[in-house]
Amino acid sequence: MQIEHPYLMFLGDAADQLAAKTAQGIVHWRRDWCLGQLRLENCNADLGLPDMTIDAAAAAGVRTLVIGVANRGGVMSESWISTILRAIEAGMDVASGLHAKIADLPEIAAAASSNGAQLFDVRHPTQTFDVGTGVRRSGKRLLAVGTDCSVGKMYTALAVDAEMRQRGADCDFRATGQTGIFIAGSGVSVDAVVSDFISGATEWLVPANAADHWDLVEGQGSLFHPSYAGVTMGLVHGAQPDALVLCHEPTRTHMRGLPHQALPDIESCIDGHLAAARLTNPGAQCVGIAVNTSAMDSAGARADLLLQLSDRFEIPALDPVRDGVAPIVDRLMQL
16 A cells, blocks of 8 residues: 555544544654644544644645554444545545554445545455565565564664765665554555565565665564564564664563563563574574664663663663664664
């Protein structure tokens, strides 16, 4: 899928800022793509964008209405539907990150058909994928992997992309989840792909490229998370990465959502992900550790932890938010 910008961010009647987490991520990384926000009555979220009506957004050149918010109760209200219909009639495409497919709503599907609009349900890929082959392909690829879920894999890949672009490098961020797809404008939600085809979907997403081109691939899950390791494994094999960055949140006491499952140690995670990566790229190496230190109050403790990790594994260990990712990119430029 290829989602066109500029965007109008639809927040509906979001209960709070957390409900607009996807929209916030889009605005953080692609502020210049987001012309405004549309909030209904009782909306308690605010992206700091100009409030716009559908007519004003259309006049400003908005191409896509983006539903970047979770809907209450999982059911789309009449006020949402009427707003989406007005956007379609005004000439906009509609892109949704909801679990329920907007294309399955008859009135929305009919309006899109009548007006020549595209409907993007980013959680539901429509592309048909082949199984992966593992055939070696040209270009260079980095994959962000994790000790657990939700440890900053998307942020890290995007930060590397931004740093490389500032240096004039030839690179692309490759999105594998819904928020990343909105940020990139394209991608595949790999957790919605049938398991046999995840590696093939990733090969399709990250094709052969010029020898000095870098694809920066958003990771999903963790090989050490019992719930999601299957998705991660297919993604690692299909990405055929030359470089891995391990993402970590050091204050967790167990795997996300699994109180009975202890966190793996860093060394095991590096070794495990490298072993998987080397099936399709024997030269894969770990080039850095991205540590989310947001829950660590002591600056001294943060610095000590990063220094210990860097010394032990002889690769950069940093917090991408606090420190940036320049040392990781320095290593990539040497590969």
